[in-house]
Amino acid sequence: MSAIKRVTNTSEAEALAALLNGDSRTKPTVVVTVASGHSEPYADVERIAAEIGDLADLYLVTTGGHTWAFSNKMTPGTQVYGGAGRVYPIGVAWNIDLKLAPLRFAWNRSEGKKLTAQLIDDALDMAAAAGLFDSERTASTRERRGGRVVSIMSERALVDLGSGDLASVPPQLAQAGVPIERVLAPGMHVEGVLEKKSRWLDIRESRPTAEEALKTYAVGDIVPAAVRSVLPGSADLRLHPDLTVEVFRSEVTGDPDDDLQALLTPGEVVLARVVATSPKWRLSLREVRENDSAREALSLYAGGPPWLDPDAPPPAPEAEPAASVVEPVETPRPPEVELPPPDTPAPSRPSITPAMMPRRKGEPVRAVRPTPPPSPAPTPATAAPAPPKKAAVQSMSLQVTAIKAENARLEAELADLRDQVSGLRNERVQFAKDLARAARQLETRDAELAKMRSQLRRAKQRNAPPEAAPPVFADRERGFRHLVEAAWARRIPVGEQPTRPLPDYSIGERFLDSVEALEGITIDKIADVVMEVLTGLAEQSTGRELHQLRTSAGGNAAPQSRPDGAVCYRASMQIHTPGARRLHFWKCPDGTIELSRVVVHDDMEP
Template identity: 40%
Template structure:
C-alpha cells in the first residue's frame, strides 16, 4: 500500500477530487481491512460504516462523512453482511461495527485494549441519519484532534486572515478569507471538548494557518494563553465553570479548558451531611465565585453564590471571541420549591412413499383391487401433489406471518429504543435541574443555619465566639479550653447522635498544647475545638477532609511510626486544606484509647 502523510493528502494537479468512501464487499476484502486497522504502521484514522441487514446503504450518510473528514481520515463502508461479519470475526471483542453503526479507529493499537478510544455511533433508521452523521463526523474530528494536539501547524501553510461567516453546529465554522477563498474551522481540531459556538462567533475576525488542500484554517497559534484569558477575573466575581469530576470531599471544575480548579468540601457546603455527588454531575455548567487570586490564577468556591448575583462572562479562547461557557437557562416552568431463525422444513405430505393399497390416515379404505395399477398410480400421484402444494402454501403463509411479526417487533424495538433515549435525555435534564434546586436550597439552608447560630451566640453574649478580645468564661486556660470543646460538641453533634458519640470522660491536654494554640495564627479557636470534638468522638476517622494518619519519624513512606516510651502513638489531623501553610492538629493516643492533645502546628511542622 502506498505511503501516506498523516492527516493530509497531496493534491493532484488541477482541481482536487472530492473524497469518496471506499466500499468493502467481500469477506476477503474485510480480512484485508482488519489487517489495515490492526497495523501499527497505519498513519491515518479510519472511519468504518456498516449497512443494516436488508438495506442497500447505511443510515449514516457515508458521502457526507467522506466530504467532511476525507482529507483527514479514510472512510470505508462495509457494503454487505459478509463484509461486516468478516471484519467482526477478526477484531477484538467490543471493537466491532455492524448493524448500521459507524466507528472511528484511531492510529496505533491502544483501542484494541480500550475500545472506548474507538468511538461508536449507532443509527437505527433513516430518522437518525442527520444526528448520527453529525456525531460520527464529530467523533472522527475529535480523534484527529487528539493525534494532532502536540503537532504544530505545517510550516508551508501560510498565515491567513478572515471573518467567520457561519456556524455549523456542533463542530464547524465557515470563514471567508480576505483573499476571497472559503475555509473551515473545526472545533475538535482547535480546542478539544468545546463546541464551535464556544470558540468563534459570526462576524469575528480570526487569524490562522490555511491548508489549501483540506481547506482548513488552523487557529491554534491564535489561542489566548490561559493566564491571559483569566487575568480579567477579580476576587468576588461569579463566573460559569464546567464540572469535570465529583468526589466525596471535593469537586473538580474547569474555569478554562486548560485550567482545572479543585474546590474542597468546605468551600462547597458547610453541612457535613451533604453529599457532593447529589449536588453536582459531571459535564454540568454551574456558577462559581472567585475566592482569591493565587500566583495569578483564581481559586474558586461554590457555596457563596446567589441566584441574583451578576455573572461575568467566561474567558474567551481567541481574541474577540465568545465566552467558552454560558450558564444554561432554567428549565421551562421551574419554580423554586426465541423463535427459531431458520425456515422450518416442510414435512412429507400424506401418501408420499406409501405402498399401493395401504391405508393412509384420513384417506379411507385401500383402493379397490379392480382398479388398474396405472390408474391407482395416477390418482395417488395427483393426490400427493395436491397435498404437497397445500402444505407448502400453509408453510409459506406461516413464514409470511412470522416475517411480518418480526418486522413489527423490529419496528417496535426501534421505537422503544428511541423512546428510552428520549426519556433518558429528559431524565438527565430533570436530574440536573433537581441538583441545581437542591444545591440552591442547601446553600440557602446553610446560610439560614449559620445566621441562627450567629444569633444564638450573640444572645449568649459572645461566650461561644472565642476571639482574642472576648471575655473568657474561666480564668484557668485549660478549663476554658475544655468549656470550648464541650460547647463545640453540643453544637456539632446532633441530639439524636449524642448517645452514640459522647464526649469521653477522660481526655488530656498536653504540656505544649495551650501555648501552641496561643501562638498559631490563621485558624480560629472555634475550628480547633470543632476538630478536637471530631477526634474525641471518633468522627474524624470517617471524614476524608481530616486526612487523619499516624505520624512517622521521617517523610519516607516506609519510615517507622512515632511512639512514646509509655506506648502512646502520635496522630495528625488536618484543620485546614487548600490554604497556604494549612494548620494541623497533633495528638497522642494512649494505650486504652485516651486522647492527649499535643500541639497545633503549620503544615510543614512534623514534630509530635
C-alpha cells in the same frame, strides 16, 4: 478526501478487525455499517470522507454474513453493526475503556444526519488528540491566512479569507470540547494556518492562554464556571477550558452530610465567587446570593462570545445502546421453488428442523411436525392389468398429481415462513421505535433531574444563614492554632471534651509554608485532620490510614526518625483523589506531636 474502503466478505471483515486490534494504525479509523434489509448506510459516508480528509481512514461494512465474522473478532462491547458507526482512536486502549470509542447509532434514515455529524466530530477530536493537525507531512499544503467570520452553521465557523475565498473552522481547531458558537461569532477577525486541501483554518495559536484570559478576574467577583466532574465530597469546576479548580463540600453547602452528586450535574454552569486567584485559585458557591450581580464568562478569543451561558440547561448524558440489545441479523430470502420435469420421480419431503425456523433471540424453538409424503393411490386387487402404454400414462399422471400436491404444501409452508419473517421484521422495527422513545424519555428525565439539582442547591443557598466573617490573625501560627481549637470545639461533644482534651503540640518551621503552598485542600480541612491526630481520633479512623513513614518502599524498611528519637508518621487527608494530600508529623519520645509538613501522595520526604 478520504477513500471509502468497502468491506464485503469474511476475509475483509477479519482483516479490518485485525487492523483495529493491532498496533500499526497511525490515524483514527471510522467504521460505518449498513442496517439489515438496506443497501446504503444511514450515515452520509461521502460527507464523512470529505470532512475528515486524510486525518482518518473510513470503512463501510456492507450487510451480510461477514458482519458476524467482524463481530466475533472484536472485544465484546467494541463491535459495530446494524446501521451504527464507531470511530476507533489510535492504539488499543479503547478495548478497556469503551468511552474512548463511543458507539454512535441511528435507527432510521432521518437520524442519519445526526449520526454523520457525531462520527465526523469523533474523528476530528481523535485526530486532534493524536496531533495529526500539526503533522509535518501537511506542511507543504499549508499557508498562513486571516479573514472574517461570516456565519456559524453545521457546527463550523465559515470564514471569508477575501475575494470569496472561504475556509471553515471546526471546534477542534478553535477550542476542542466547546461548541463553536461559544468560541466564535460572525464579524470576528481570525488568523491562523489554512490547510489548502480540506480548507480548514487552524486558529489555535492565536488563542490567549488561560492565565492571560483570567487576568481580569479579581477576588470577590462572581463568575460562571462549568461543572466538569462531581464526587460525593468534591467537584471540579472550570473557569476556562484549560483551568480546573477543585471545590469541596464546605465551599458548596453548609450541611456536612450533603452529597454533592445530588446538588451538581456535570456540564452544568454555576455561579461562584472568586475567593483566591492565581496561582492557587479558590471558588465558593456558598457565598453567592440570588441578587448578586455576576460577571459575564470569558471570551476565548478577542471579540468572541462568552464561552459559558449560565442560563443554558446542562447537556443530558448520551446513552449508548447496550451491545447486547441488537445483534447483527441477516434474514435470508426464502428459496424459490422449482418444479421438476414431469418424468422426475416425486422428491421426498425434506424435514424442517428447528434451526431452520427464524426466531428472536431467547424465543423458544417452535418445532414443525413433518407431514409424511402422500401414499400412492391403492390399486384394486381385482382390477385387470392395463396395457403397457396406458399403465405408463397412469403412472405419470399419478406422479404429476403427487408433485402438485407436494408443491402446494411447500408453497403453503413458504407463505407461512414469509409471514413469520415479516412479523419478525415488524417486531424489530417496533422494538427500535420503542428503544428510541425510551432513549428520548431518559434524556428528558436527565434534564429534569439536572434542573432539580440546581433548584435544590439554590434553595440551600437561600436558606443558609449568612456566614460570619472568620477572625483574621497577623500571626500565622496563632491563626492556625485557632482553627485547630475551633475544630476540636465543633466536633468533640461537650460531654467528651474533659476526657478527650486538646493536648499541647508544636509546629515545625516548614509546616505553615507547606500549608500555604499546597493546592487542592482547604486550611480548615488540614486543621480538622491535625485535631484528629492530636486527640487520637485518627488512630480510630481507617480513612486516615495512619502509619509510620518509612525510609523506603520496602515492607521491612526502617521508619524515618531523628537523632532525638522522634519518629515520623503519615496520615491521609484525602483518599480516592489524584495527588491525594497527606499530613506528616513527628511523634516525640515524650509523646508530644510536632507538625512537620503537608504534602501530596508521592512526596515521601518527612
